Amino acid sequence: MLEKFVVRGRNRLRGEVNISGAKNAAVAIIPATILSDGVCTIENIPNINDVTLIARILKEMGADVSMVDKTTMKIDSNGISSPVATCESVKRIRASSYLLGALLGKFHKAKVLSPGGCNFGVRPIDQHLKAFSSLGAKCKVESGVIDIKAEKLIGSSVYMDTVSVGATINALLASVKAEGTTVIENAAKEPHIVDLANFLNSMGADIMGAGTDSIKIKGVKKLGGTTYSIIPDQIEAGTYMVASAITSGDVLIKNVIPKHLESITAKLEEIGAEVTVFSEAVRVKASNVLKKCTIKTMAHPGFPTDMQPQFASLLSVSDGTSIITEGVWENRFKYVEELNKMGANISVEGKVAVIEGTAGKSLIGAPVKAIDLRAGAALILAALTCEGKTTIDNIEQIERGYEDIVFKLSSLGGDIKKVFVPGDESLDLELAL
Ligand code: UD1
Numbered sequence: 001m002l003e004k005f006v007v008r009g010r011n012r013l014r015g016e017v018n019i020s021g022a023k024n025a026a027v028a029i030i031p032a033t034i035l036s037d038g039v040c041t042i043e044n045i046p047n048i049n050d051v052t053l054i055a056r057i058l059k060e061m062g063a064d065v066s067m068v069d070k071t072t073m074k075i076d077s078n079g080i081s082s083p084v085a086t087c088e089s090v091k092r093i094r095a096s097s098y099l100l101g102a103l104l105g106k107f108h109k110a111k112v113l114s115p116g117g118c119n120f121g122v123r124p125i126d127q128h129l130k131a132f133s134s135l136g137a138k139c140k141v142e143s144g145v146i147d148i149k150a151e152k153l154i155g156s157s158v159y160m161d162t163v164s165v166g167a168t169i170n171a172l173l174a175s176v177k178a179e180g181t182t183v184i185e186n187a188a189k190e191p192h193i194v195d196l197a198n199f200l201n202s203m204g205a206d207i208m209g210a211g212t213d214s215i216k217i218k219g220v221k222k223l224g225g226t227t228y229s230i231i232p233d234q235i236e237a238g239t240y241m242v243a244s245a246i247t248s249g250d251v252l253i254k255n256v257i258p259k260h261l262e263s264i265t266a267k268l269e270e271i272g273a274e275v276t277v278f279s280e281a282v283r284v285k286a287s288n289v290l291k292k293c294t295i296k297t298m299a300h301p302g303f304p305t306d307m308q309p310q311f312a313s314l315l316s317v318s319d320g321t322s323i324i325t326e327g328v329w330e331n332r333f334k335y336v337e338e339l340n341k342m343g344a345n346i347s348v349e350g351k352v353a354v355i356e357g358t359a360g361k362s363l364i365g366a367p368v369k370a371i372d373l374r375a376g377a378a379l380i381l382a383a384l385t386c387e388g389k390t391t392i393d394n395i396e397q398i399e400r401g402y403e404d405i406v407f408k409l410s411s412l413g414g415d416i417k418k419v420f421v422p423g424d425e426s427l428d429l430e431l432a433l
Contacts, residue, residue, distance in 0.1 A: 038225025
């Protein structure tokens with residue numbers, strides 16, 4: 001059976017929604033358990049397909065992985081005896097690249113299939129390999145397999161030519177048990193980098209400066225078990241903030257770290273939404289048609305590229321001409337064609353999208369396809385404003401990263417249903433690890 005979302009728009013969202021644990025932190029922390037000699041209990045795990053997949057990969061490699069309750073995962077990675085990850089699942093998720101750093105850190109060797117993930121154009125790993133080489137490893141890529149070996153890992157200065165979340169995470173994983181001190185310069189500063197460093201420190205690592213562009217890692221001999229709670233998901237929170245704004249709603253978004261949402265909050269306020277910030281929640285309220293704005297996506301603390309498609313939906317029904325420049329990825333506007341099928345007026349020239357807002361006039365429901373995770377979220381947001389019915393295909397992309405999205409939006413008054421239609425068997429990704 002194929003699964004689709006059917007959304008009927010024009011309802012104002014109201015009420016409260018709880019944000020789940022951060023996907024991008026979870027998919028780094030789970031492979032990081034490979035470095036531990038003990039048992040790791042990880043709390044606030046989001047129930048999403050990317051997490052299921054990365055946990056399943058660890059399990060296939062020999063780890064003992066179990067759910068203690070709905071949001072707590074226990075991992076004992078001591079059963080992983082070989083530094084090889086070449087099962088098919090590896091190709092389906094970008095975060096499987098973190099197996100490289102974790103296996104290298106533990107075994108001084110790693111053999112991992114080239115990772116998958118959202119297709120935003122070329123997704124190079126040269127900076128990951130550069131970091132491993134700086135620590136003394138030899139890397140080769142042959143027939144889609146990345147093969148890395150080191151006699152020993154020696155702490156060193158790792159200078160990133162470009163700010164990369166993935167390469168920073170891999171450099172942390174590979175250096176945490178290296179001999180001596182490593183300094184990562186021009187490091188990424190995303191909240192999930194800090195979360196991973198805190199997790200590693202809770203296992204006994206010695207990492208300072210995560211969240212700045214210079215991270216210092218003093219190698220330790222051993223990492224033990226830990227109990228650690230993952231931060232809330234910045235992008236899920238941002239998506240519900242836009243859901244409230246786009247439906248002229250009034251939603252309290254709970255279990256968030258407002259500091260992580262500052263760039264999103266600033267843009268919403270700039271276009272006329274009312275955002276009230278509490279210590280662990282934000283309330284987004286909009287009553288009038290919102291205004292145009294200019295956005296350029298950047299590494300943290302700039303405006304996150306992973307919120308770019310959702311804002312394209314919002315600006316499509318705002319007043320005036322908005323401009324979004326994609327500053328991180330080479331090709332992240334493939335979803336525009338789908339939004340335009342719903343009556344949006346967006347034209348793209350290279351990395352710049354020009355959006356002619358409808359000034360509050362409804363978009364029209366249409367059959368559309370989720371090109372990738374955040375693009376899929378953008379279609380749901382647009383569908384919430386539409387006259388008529390929108391059917392969204394390829395929803396496994398959305399379920400990679402949004403926990404219980406049907407339940408959460410429905411409880412706010414959104415009209416969204418998951419339907420099953422005859423077709424190819426879709427992959428069974430239940431959290432039965
Ligand atoms: C992570 C996120 C993704 C987000 C992105 C940017 C996860 C699992 N995914 O992806 O959702 O969109 O950060 O915030 O956390 N680059 C190189 N060489 C490299 C690595 C990256 O040139 O070796 C370039 C990329 O092509 C891109 C930019 O650096 O233009 C940023 O990529 P990066 O931060 O590495 O993204 P990911 O870690 O893959």
